[in-house]
Amino acid sequence: MSDETFEDVTSLHRRLDELRIEHQDLDDAIKRLAQLPLGDELMLRRLKKRKLILKDRMAAIERLLEPDERA
Numbered sequence: 001m002s003d004e005t006f007e008d009v010t011s012l013h014r015r016l017d018e019l020r021i022e023h024q025d026l027d028d029a030i031k032r033l034a035q036l037p038l039g040d041e042l043m044l045r046r047l048k049k050r051k052l053i054l055k056d057r058m059a060a061i062e063r064l065l066e067p068d069e070r071a
Helices: 003-035 041-065
Strands: none
Touching: 003 041
16 A cells, blocks of 8 residues: 555545544434424424435445455
8 A cells, every 4th residue: 555545545534533523413413402392493404414414425435445345
């Protein structure tokens, strides 16, 4: 593995970790907001949409990091 490839992989792992943290933070915020008696439905929808976007980005990075499988 070349130094450049190693740096790319390391960068992807770092970004994936950042996205996972943000995803968990959003999950916590959604849970807290949902418990409020007069929860802001618009804000809940926005947070959930952002969480789904993060999930898609994480899945894309995970696919890049997985080695090619040969059948």
